[in-house]
Amino acid sequence: MTMDLRALKTFEACVRLGHFLKAAEELQYAPSTVTLQIQRLEADLGVSLFVRDGKRVIVTEAGRWLHREALVLLKSIGSIRQTVSDIGAGDKGTVRFGSIEPVASQRLASVIADFCRNRPNVELTMEIGGSRSIAERVRTGELDFGVCSTPSANYRLEFEPLLEERLGVMLNVNHPLAERASIAVSDLAGLTVLVKEPTCIYREIWERTVGTIEPTPFSCIEVGSFFVIQQMIQEEFGVGIVPLYQGLEQSGSLVIRPFADRNPVVTIGFAYKDKTFLGKAALRLMNAIKSFPESLPL
Incomplete structure (x- = not known):
């Protein structure tokens, strides 16, 4: 059985409005399209979903049950679409990054606080460690990026200088x-x-x-x-x-x-595997760190 989500959406509108024509007007479909989608849905399920009563339609017992389940499914799909859209825009998702001290407390704390205030739906994890351990965790994919010194060439990481200390x-x-x-x-x-x-x-x-x-x-x-x-x-x-x-x-x-x-000088910057694989939220945070005045060298 294949169930077309568009047909489920059409079915939900028909039940809610009690009329195929009104459903067609709301969905901006031709009346024949609505009729065809309902017929295909009934054929897929092997049951009648409506009893025709002149121009009106009455939902069958099977149709009432399907309507309840369809509402849950369509709501879930809407939530999925919105979440994916928010992740794509950098307003949701997860960011896992690490930073060495005292860069974290002296330069990044205010940036992170501002980022979290503006994007409360992003799940952010900030780890504190040494440059080697951070680079290793970026290499294995446990962290999206790290703020650390230049990693060893053996790690095969990209390094973007940020400041000199x-x-x-x-x-x-x-x-x-x-x-x-x-x-x-x-x-x-x-x-x-x-x-x-x-x-x-x-x-x-x-x-x-x-x-x-x-x-x-x-x-x-x-x-x-x-x-x-x-x-x-x-x-x-x-x-x-x-x-x-x-x-x-x-x-x-x-x-x-x-x-x-x-x-004695050390270069601190971003270490990451490949920017094309970083999420939008991670890229936004990196840009915030680069542009925030307090993240600049003293």
Whole structure:
């Protein structure tokens, strides 16, 4: 049995209006088209759906049951069409993306909040992780895109540069170096330097920066959170290697100074497999991140 959805729609109109001619006028069909569609539907089902009473039609018991089910089906189809249309326009759907810190909290938080307010029907998932783990999850399709450093060529991902970040030194305002406009690597001699874990791109950039210095004139402590680094420095323990974000500074307690003799830079951007396979909502979010003023370099 094949059931034409157009015939079901015609059938529903005939039942609701009680007249084939009125159904034809509403649907803008020729009367003969309505009659033919009902006849084909009855032939497909092997039952009579109407009893003709002059110009009027009376619905049979089978027709009444079909009408109830047809209403549910047509409503469901209408909902499906609307949802597909909304997904195509970027107003519905799902977006799964990842971002490294502190890019996520310092640059993206306000963008994400604005995006969610404007598109409340988009299901958005934002993961926080390291560049390598984000690139891996994009490669396997678990994430639509990532905001991270340049992924390894082995991942075969597209990379669209977004901004450049420079590393600096976070200090307590009471530290003697806090009065300087910039700090040389040699100024860190004898100090305890708080750095991120080895898999963090900022740690990698830092090690490349000081890799030529032998022996290293300072001691390092690994701390897996920029927030914890903030708190330790606030307690006047050590200095931290962090990106130059004004948002990481705390008025009256912490400052971040650039390097005077080095220029440790990391490029942050979008990593994705193929833009042609990204949903409209994901593309809209990427465009929002690119265009939002607060996402621009400081």
